[in-house]
Amino acid sequence: MAKRTSALETMPVSPLAQQTRGCLSLVAGATLVFLYLPIVFLVLFSFEQADTPGFPITGLTLHWYEKMLTDSAIHSALFNSVIVAVIVAILATTIGTMAAFPLVRGGIRFPGTARILFTLPIMIPGVLIGLGLLVFITLLGIKLGLHTVIAGHLVFTTPFVVLIVAARLQGFDRRLEWAAADLGASNRQTLRHIVLPLIAPAIVAGALLSVTLSIDEFVVTFFTIGPQLTLPLFIITQIKFGVTPEVNALATVILVVTLTVFGVGSFLLGTGRRFRRREPE
Amino acid sequence: MTADTASSADVAALAAPRPSLRRRIERAAPFLPGLTMLTLLFVIPMGIMLLFSFWRTNSNFDLVREWNLNNYARFFNQPTYIRTFIKTLVMASAVTAAGLAISLPFTYFLVRYVSRRFQRAVLLAVIVPFWTSYLLRVYAWQAILGEKGALNQFLMATGVIQQPSTLFVYNDLAVFVVLIYVYFPFAALALYAALEKFDFTQLNAAQDLGARPDQAFRHILLPQIRPGIITACIFVFIPILGEFLTPTLVGGASGSLIANLIVNFTRQGQYPEGAALAIVIAVFVTVLLIIFRRSLRVEDVVARG
Numbered sequence: 001m002a003k004r005t006s007a008l009e010t011m012p013v014s015p016l017a018q019q020t021r022g023c024l025s026l027v028a029g030a031t032l033v034f035l036y037l038p039i040v041f042l043v044l045f046s047f048e049q050a051d052t053p054g055f056p057i058t059g060l061t062l063h064w065y066e067k068m069l070t071d072s073a074i075h076s077a078l079f080n081s082v083i084v085a086v087i088v089a090i091l092a093t094t095i096g097t098m099a100a101f102p103l104v105r106g107g108i109r110f111p112g113t114a115r116i117l118f119t120l121p122i123m124i125p126g127v128l129i130g131l132g133l134l135v136f137i138t139l140l141g142i143k144l145g146l147h148t149v150i151a152g153h154l155v156f157t158t159p160f161v162v163l164i165v166a167a168r169l170q171g172f173d174r175r176l177e178w179a180a181a182d183l184g185a186s187n188r189q190t191l192r193h194i195v196l197p198l199i200a201p202a203i204v205a206g207a208l209l210s211v212t213l214s215i216d217e218f219v220v221t222f223f224t225i226g227p228q229l230t231l232p233l234f235i236i237t238q239i240k241f242g243v244t245p246e247v248n249a250l251a252t253v254i255l256v257v258t259l260t261v262f263g264v265g266s267f268l269l270g271t272g273r274r275f276r277r278r279e280p281e
Numbered sequence: 282m283t284a285d286t287a288s289s290a291d292v293a294a295l296a297a298p299r300p301s302l303r304r305r306i307e308r309a310a311p312f313l314p315g316l317t318m319l320t321l322l323f324v325i326p327m328g329i330m331l332l333f334s335f336w337r338t339n340s341n342f343d344l345v346r347e348w349n350l351n352n353y354a355r356f357f358n359q360p361t362y363i364r365t366f367i368k369t370l371v372m373a374s375a376v377t378a379a380g381l382a383i384s385l386p387f388t389y390f391l392v393r394y395v396s397r398r399f400q401r402a403v404l405l406a407v408i409v410p411f412w413t414s415y416l417l418r419v420y421a422w423q424a425i426l427g428e429k430g431a432l433n434q435f436l437m438a439t440g441v442i443q444q445p446s447t448l449f450v451y452n453d454l455a456v457f458v459v460l461i462y463v464y465f466p467f468a469a470l471a472l473y474a475a476l477e478k479f480d481f482t483q484l485n486a487a488q489d490l491g492a493r494p495d496q497a498f499r500h501i502l503l504p505q506i507r508p509g510i511i512t513a514c515i516f517v518f519i520p521i522l523g524e525f526l527t528p529t530l531v532g533g534a535s536g537s538l539i540a541n542l543i544v545n546f547t548r549q550g551q552y553p554e555g556a557a558l559a560i561v562i563a564v565f566v567t568v569l570l571i572i573f574r575r576s577l578r579v580e581d582v583v584a585r586g
Contacts, residue, residue: 020494021390021394023386024386024389024390024394025390025394027383027386027387027390028386028387028390028391028403031383031384031387031465032403032406032407034462034465035406035407035410035462035465035466036406036410037425037431038418038421038422038424038425038462039410039413039418039421041421041424041425041430041431042417042420042421042424044424045424052429053423053424053429054424054427054428054429054430055429055430055431055433055434094314095314095315095318096315098311098312098314098315099311099312099314099315099316101311101312102308102309102311102312103312105308106308107305107308107309107312108308108309108312109309114312114316116574117316117319117324118315118319119579120323120570121319121323122579123515123519123566123570123579124519124523124563124566125519125520125522125523125524125540125562125566126523127523127525127540127543127544127559127562128327128330128523128559128562128563128566129323129326131330131543131547131552131555131556131559132323132326132327132329132330132559133322133326134547134552135326135329135330135333135552135556136325136326136329136330138344138552139329151322152322154318154322155318155319155322155323158315158318158319162315163579163580167580209412212412215414216413216414216415216416216417218414218415218416218526219523219525219526222544223547232414232416235416235417235420236416239420239423239530243423247420248424251414251417251420251421254413254414254417255413255414255417258412258413258414259409259412259413262409262412262413266405
């Protein structure tokens with residue numbers, strides 16, 4: 001990288017380069033503002049004293065955060081969301097991690113088709129996944145509830161886990177396993193003591209990602225849920241039937257929690273990089 | 282045999298003897314739970330949805346398993362449906378174009394002029410809103426465009442308008458802006474991954490050889506980041522075909538897209554009609570994915586730490 005920059009500096013470039021660069025930096029700055037401005041105002045309005053979020057700001061208060069803490073509807077929605085997210089994360093991480101091994105290392109017929117099958121749920125709009133499940137569930141005569149929400153969330157979280165773990169496995173130095181086998185370790189021992197510890201950061205990152213995806217999911221939940229509410233569904237009923245800054249307070253808390261989980265996840269992915277294979281096999 | 286092929290043959294020798302049946306089952310077994318899960322919860326439901334689209338409901342909204350094409354015929358005969366569908370396609374194309382127009386200069390600047398260390402930070406700043414709740418990101422725009430939003434406040438403070446206006450929200454323009462906002466990070470990530478691999482000295486070389494900057498850009502840069510551009514387009518265009526939350530929250534009565542119709546049918550218990558519309562979208566999505574499958578880099582967008 002350093003070499004490239006110096007080459008650029010010494011080489012004669014277009015006379016317009018300076019202006020182009022200036023314009024580009026303006027565009028980039030404006031884009032970042034565009035990305036963050038709505039979030040800034042969303043958070044700001046959570047401290048608003050009046051009953052509806054928005055300008056003019058009449059005064060700052062923590063009232064809505066206190067109200068949120070004692071709101072039993074939020075408690076039950078939060079409880080539902082957490083239950084779903086935890087079960088989804090456990091199942092998706094287990095199923096996804098297992099599936100990543102044969103996908104990367106071979107052993108299955110039609111690996112190309114398998115890869116497409118595991119990419120499709122990420123690409124297909126949630127409306128299709130949700131409606132598909134809904135008609136299937138209706139046909140089977142199963143009652144809608146949190147269990148059907150869990151089923152729906154599994155469809156799109158598992159492929160994310162597969163992608164993340166597969167990426168780590170792809171860069172895995174197989175010679176470490178061969179060395180373990182040479183030293184007399186069984187397959188099971190190698191998996192437990194060599195492979196799993198080394199890909200653990202990716203597995204944990206996959207699990208954390210499943211949690212955030214599940215907690216935030218609106219579309220698939222909307223189609224597959226029964227009479228209960230999860231957090232996103234609670235929020236949308238609030239938005240539709242008289243929004244108060246309480247929604248903004250709840251949104252702010254969700255943002256902070258999601259970001260924390262996300263931060264831990266990407267930190268773990270970063271630490272995993274150290275074990276990358278250094279040369280092609 | 283050269284030394285090179287010999288060493289790869291050594292490695293191949295480890296796997297060469299055809300593994301026993303038992304060994305093969307052992308290797309493929311971990312795939313079974315995932316395969317079963319996706320078959321049961323994704324493939325079969327999609328198939329059932331296809332069946333539903335050929336059935337009908339009676340006046341009590343009970344399902345009648347009578348094969349017919351009426352759901353599709355209605356879609357193609359009713360101007361409202363066709364109009365909404367075309368509007369969805371236009372909206373998706375417009376958002377994709379605008380998303381590219383913003384994210385290309387953005388990522389170009391990032392990769393070419395920002396130091397490596399700072400690049401990671403800026404990229405993270407782009408990804409972070411991407412992983413926060415989609416619902417909240419759409420809702421956040423009420424704080425800008427709404428009657429009591431920041432835009433009205435700003436315009437009143439600067440004296441452009443006297444009364445808060447409701448014109449900024451609940452229309453197609455609001456949907457357009459919010460959709461760009463929601464899907465920008467996808468485009469930016471895809472383009473970043475492509476530009477990161479590009480050697481910018483090639484542009485200088487092209488200009489040394491007499492190309493104008495725009496020619497160098499068109500003939501040297503664009504062809505090399507083509508997969509990234511296609512990935513960006515796919516990741517913006519396809520989700521918009523199934524987008525119903527943004528129109529619901531900021532689109533108002535006139536802002537409906539095709540997925541809003543699906544949701545309306547579903548709410549009224551008219552599953553076969555909804556399923557037919559969903560199948561139309563599914564066919565569209567599948568065709569796009571098949572056409573562009575070679576250029577699509579899903580990992581670039583979703584598996585970056």
